[in-house]
Structures are given as structure tokens and as C-alpha cells.
Amino acid sequence: MRKLLSLCLVLGFSMIMLAQKTISGVITDTDGKALASASVTIEEPGKNAILAYGISNAKGEYKVSFTSSESNLDLKIKAFNQKPITTSIKNEDQKQNFSMDSQATEIQEVRLKTKLITKKGDTISYDLKSFENKNDRTLADVLKKIPGIEVNKDGTVLYQGEAINKFYVNGKDLMEGGYGTVNNSLPKDAVSKVEVLENHQPVNILRDKLPSEQAAINIKLKKSVTMTGRGEIGAGFSPLLWNVKLTPMFFGQKNQWVVNYKANNNGESVENEGNLLAFGSRWEGRRSQAAQKSWTNVETAGIPNIGEKRYLLNNVHFFSANLLTSPFKNKEWELKANASYTNNSIKREDLQTKVYEPGSQAVNQGGTFISSTNNRFFDNVAKGELIFTKNAKKGFFKNTTTWNSFWNTDRADVDNNLPPLQNDLTATPIHKFANESLESPSNMFQNSLSTIIPWKDKLVNFMSCIKYQKDKQTLKVNPGSYMDNFGFGNFNSITQYTNSKTMEINHSASVGLSYRKWTFTPEFGLNLNFNNLSSAITGETNGSNMYLGQDYQNDVDWNEVQPYTQVGVNYKSQNLSLNVTLPMNFYGITYKDNLRQKYLDKSKTVFEPNMFASLDFASFFKLWAFANQSYDFGNFGFLYGGKMLTNPTSLQVRFSDKIEMPEYLTRSAGSRLEYRNPLNNLFFNVRYNYSTNKRNLIESYTTNGFISELMLQSLENTIRSQTEGAEIGKYFPKFKTNLSVSGTNTDSNSFSYFNSDLRESSNSRQTMGIKFNNTYFSWLSVDYNISLNWSKNTNKSDNTVFTSSGWNHNLAAYIYPSDNHTFGFNWDDLSTSASGNHFRNTFFDLSYQYTWVKKKIDFEFKWLNIANRKVYETVNVDVLQQLVTTNQMYIRPSQFMFTVKFNFK
Structure with missing residues (x-):
């Protein structure tokens, strides 16, 4: 299949080029x-x-x-x-x-007719009014209807299937990648058009020198100075519900700011608006989404694959403030200050049934294990950031200082209904209860600096990044008999302590040399990474704690020294862009177990090239190609010799039986053919990716139904994956209809040791999606999305085959009998099928909205989950364990909400 598809692409491309x-x-x-x-x-x-x-x-x-x-x-x-x-x-x-010849024209009458989509150079402009319907209120409502643009569930904006690298408002990057707040709260009436900046290089001095494969989005407002924003206040019941959203915004020529306070208990995770969704260019320095180092966890109930408003039992308060100002007369300098704080509590509950087929290596004669999990999660998260930037055509400077803190507490009450003996399925089941708690405070500090200085006809770049992170986790499980198979049956409770510290230091220098359409960038750098992990398990009996010995303790150092040198080669003409990076990286990694006096090291110089190219042809076509090779020698936490409870049902030792360091080699290649024609509102793309991962270690599981242990074994194995995908979208102005169809096929394999038995599995998965929206009638708008999936999992060791399928569709229809009244109907339908099990989950919603047109205020009444469905049911399979798992996850019941929505000016 892969060879046939590649041949078709090559032949098709050759025919086009020959006829062009x-x-x-x-x-x-x-x-x-x-x-x-x-x-x-x-x-x-x-x-x-x-x-x-x-x-x-x-x-x-x-x-x-x-x-x-x-x-x-x-x-x-x-x-x-x-x-x-x-x-x-x-x-x-x-x-x-x-x-x-000159031809002066007397204009007696001017009639303006806005074009839906226009293109000039690498900029495609969309008239927002052409794609909105009467029920849309914010930029996000309209953005997802524009051809070629998608919005993921997490808020990430995609163009032609790839994430954007910048989100501007009037040409300024206020949000620095965390654009969810603006996207969800900027009133559509304040926007004149949306611009897609293709092949966007955010660093001005590098434009026309170093190409980019990503696009950016610029929101053009109707006024150069705009005071706007969005607000909502709502209340409801079943149980008592409330919702507050207040997001005033100001966008001026010198200053921009956004203040955001959102709080609710009606199932909306507004705190995710602070997540980083775009990371700009590597030349801007290092930025990443802050995350805790997770060593251990409580048992966690499942999450339904539906909109969070249907299942999320939350109580959240989220505050954020973003400021951009030009502090000097030279407007090239900008100062940005961002701060946010989240206080959140979440409830989650499920009932899970695991059925092992006869002959399963996990349970020899098969068996059924039932467990219920009830969670409470309490999160407190704070972030502060200060960014000082100069982004000019004659120089670049950016310094970013970030501080993050987490104070999180997780709780779990678990009831496991287990067979008393592995081979006695007729005996009375045994109930084993557990109360689990996890305290996990973390602190992080990072400073990133990048500057590009012109020197004669060259560009000199210096980058420096320092990051320090400290994580502490304390897991307590009560009673200890819950984990008898781990040897903890004599204790009333078990506590897992972990502490980790990480220091990262990265420095680099490079020089850009230009010759005609070529740019050469030699670079030298040094990356340092110092880490320590300490952990211990204690057992409590009659009020006294006892350490369980060295087998359950860790004191591990993992240090990395990586000097490197590389050359970047870039070529950019009117139609062709080429970027090749040729690095020689030296990896010096040491692992030291201070308790067991074990020492491992890896010293190796490797070649890790990376290439991407794009070719514009026939006005509307673009062909992309990329390829890369990279090595992975493990990271902090990959190896440790003492046993750790990664969760109360899994005891892990991550150490190779032959005592060797990991060495994984990944190679990947792919191509994408795009067609973008704003003249007839047609877009499509075809994609192909292929990758291999050659590994010298393999994970070895020992499982007895409910509990499992893990360690590493030395065995060379190669994982392969290939994906083919296509998407086509067209807007029909005459019918005011936007239609897109997409599909993917993925084939992959995996290896693992399972109860001393080497197993290989293969997985084939297909997906198909259709999106449709129509505003042909002034009194009706319809949005319809459907996605379908099929998968086939094969255990090649014994030719066991499991198949599964599912589909998910959403219909949203709105009727507008007049400018003041809107009636809405929403229908979500989700289905999963596997091994003779079929579950269908259907939800219906009704809404009515009265609009005070003069004041632009909406009064909305919603009735969600009319059928009062209380659980979401699903089924999935694990071919390696010959396991079928069904899960009932408790969701939000039927609820009523009354909300007042308004704009700030």
C-alpha cells in the first residue's frame, strides 16, 4: 500500500510538472x-x-x-x-x-462588494461576515467554519491540518501562544477579516532568509483602537449551577491588554485558555507548556470521549491578565507581562469491567474483574511571565522569564470486586477497598534569551536558556492489604515518597551568511542537564512507619552533557523553499544508582539531519516534503533500580537485565500536496508519513489480572508506522454552504514482553470525517459534523484478532423567526463497538435566546441532556492481553441554565 501510494504521488506530480x-x-x-x-x-x-x-x-x-x-x-x-x-x-x-497606457476613470457611483476570500502573496484574507450565522457571537464561533481552518477541542487552530505558529491581533502578538482567551471571547462584530499568513517567519530580520513551513493568523479589527470584550453571567439547577465570564479587552496602536476572569461549575474547563497553543520560531528562544514531573498517581476513573460540558463535574475559578506596551519612543521595543491563577476541583467516577478471554496469559482460564473508582482532584496553579522584545528588520532581542507553581491534591476511593482464586471462577468474589491520596507540589523557574545582531552582511545569533524544576509527590494507599500480591499485606497503609530536581542549561551561538538566495547558518551549542531522583516506600502498622528496605528505595543521578555543531542551509526563491539542518551531536550521558553502586554511561557522536522543502506551482498548488533522523538515549526517569508504585496497581523497576543504556533510532519521512484556490473557494491536501523506531530495549510486563509489574529487557526491535490522509473543503457562495471531507489510514506495530512471552501486535485504523454548515435561509442555520473510525488489532503471536469501530456525530440547528428570537436544537450521538459489545450514547439539547438588538445583549435559556442520561458507556480491546474492557463513566445529569451574554462596548 505504501509503495503504491508513493508511486501514484510521484507519477501524478511528474505529469503535472511535465504539463506545466x-x-x-x-x-x-x-x-x-x-x-x-x-x-x-x-x-x-x-x-x-x-x-x-x-x-x-x-x-x-x-x-x-x-x-x-x-x-x-x-x-x-x-x-x-x-x-x-x-x-x-x-x-x-x-x-x-x-x-x-494610462486611463483615468471618472467614478460616478461606487458599489462595494466584499470578496469572500482574497489572496495577495502569502496572505489569504477571509471576510468574516461571509461565514458567520446569526447565532455566532465570538471569533471562535466563526473561525471553525472557514475553509482550510480547523479548531481542535483544546482550542488549537490548524491551517491545512497543521498548527499555526502565531496568533496576532492587528499585527501584534499579545498572547504569546496562549490565544485561547482571545479566540473564545473576542466579539465577532469587532473583526473585519481574518488573515492567514502562509510560510510565516515571525522573526522580521530572518524573513526572506529562513523559510517556515507553518502559517500564522492575524485578526484585523474594524478599528485601529478598539475597546471590546465579552461577558456572561448565568445560573441554573440540577444541582445548583453558576457561570461567570468577564473578559474586557483593549487593542491600541501602542498598548494592548486583556483581563479575564471566568468561573463556573457547569462543566467548562475555562482554565485551559491559559495553555500555550503556539510556540513561534526556534529563533525566539525556548518556551514550553509547564508540566509537573509525574512519578506516581492515584487510580483514575475514565474520561468519556464527548464534549466536556456533558461529563465534567467541576468548580473552577480562573483569572488571567495579559499586557503589551511599547515603553520607549522606539515602537520596535515591546514589554509583555502575563499572569494567571487557577483554583479548580473536579469529581470523576466510573465502573469498569475487564473480561479476559480463555487462554489469556494474564489470566490463564479467563476471568472477570470489576472495579469502581471515585476521584476528587484539587488543583491550584499560578504562573507569571515577563517578556521583553525587539523584533525589527535590523535586529532581534527577546528575553522571557517564567515562573510556575502547582499545589495539587488527588483523592481516590476504589472498590475492586475480584475472583478469590485465579482458576476458581464460581467462588464468591472478594471486595478490596482502597483510599488513595496524592500530594504533588511543584515549582519551576525559566529564563530564555535570544538575540540576533547584524554584523556587516552576516547575522549573529546568541541563545541562552536556564531552567530549574523541583517536584515532590507523596502517595498514600490505605489499607495496605489492597496490594497483597506486592508483599504489602502486613501493613495498614503504604506510602510512596518521591522527590526530583532538574537543572537545564542551554547555550548556543550561530552566524547567518547570505549569498543570493542561499543562507548558511553554522551553529555551536552546549546543552547541560542535571537530575536527581530520590524515592522510598514505607509501611505503617499500629501508628509506626517502617521503610521497606533498599529494594524499595532510589537515589539516582541522571546527567547529560551535549555539545553540538550544525550547519543550516536555506534556499528561498519565488516558488521554492528549502531548509536543511546538518547537525553532529555528541551525547555524553551518565546514570548513577547511589544506593546500589551501579554506574552506566553512553558516549556517542551521531548525525541527526532534518530537511523540509516546499514548491509552489501552477498558482494554486504547493508540494511539501520532509525527512529527519534522530537518536534517543533515554531521559530522566527512564532507568531506576528500586521498586516504585507508579500507581497502586503497578509496581515498576526500570532497569535492563543486561544493564545497558537505551538507544532508540527514529527515522521519518513524509510529503503533503496542497491546493488552495481562493478564486473558487476550494482547498484540499493529501498527506503521507512513514516512520521507523529501532530500539535495543523492550518493556516486560508481569500481570495477574488486577495488578502488574514492569521491568526492561534487552532485545532489538523495530516499530513502524505509516499514515495516509486527505482532506478537501469547498465553500459554495451561491448556497452559503461550507463542506469538507477528510480521511486517514494508519498502520503500525508494537512489541512487548508479556508474562515472559514476546508478543508483536499490529494495528490498522481508519477514520473519516465530514463537516457541513449552511446559512442559505435567513431564518435557519445548520452545522453538522460526523466522524467515523474502524480499527483492527492483531496479535501476531497467536493470530488473535480484535476489531472495533465507532462513530460520533453532532447536529446543531438554529431557527431565527425574527432578529430578536433564536431557537436551537443540538443532537450528539456517539457509538462504540468491539467483540460483540455495542454501546450507543445519545444526547439532546434545546435552547432559546432573546436578543436585545439595540444593546447587543442576549438572554439565553438552555436545557441540556434532555433524556437525563447519567452514564456514558464504551468498550475497547487489548489484543496483547486478550482483554475486553467495558466502562460506565458517570456524567452530568439533565440541567437547566439561564445566561445573560453581552459585549463590552
């Missing part, structure tokens, strides 16, 4: 001066359809590539205050210069 012709030249006026922004179109004679088009640059130069079977074609040139030119050209490569 190009015309180029210079356009001037009667005085011989270059004419910029003149439009050049190629059409077939007698047909009112544009084959290709181009726009002249500041020097009057134009270049248009086209494909046609006609022997002659019509070339048309238009420019402001110039007489249009129409001439016949031959279907062949050629160069032609044109001189346009």
Missing part, C-alpha cells in the same frame, strides 16, 4: 516605470474560468505557471488607473514584457 508552463516578464507604464500590484490572469478562450493568476511585485516583475491542453490562451492584465490588456499567448514557456 510558465510566463514571466515585467509590467511598466508609458513612462517605463514599474507597475506594482498589477494582476495577471490566464484563461482558456471562450471560458469564464481563471486557470492561474499572479501579481506583479514592486519591480513590476510577474510570473504565472499554468496547465492547459489548449494550444492558445488568453492573458489579461489589470492595474489601477491603467488601461486593461487582453492578448492571446501560446501554451508554452515564454517571457513577455508589457507597457500599460
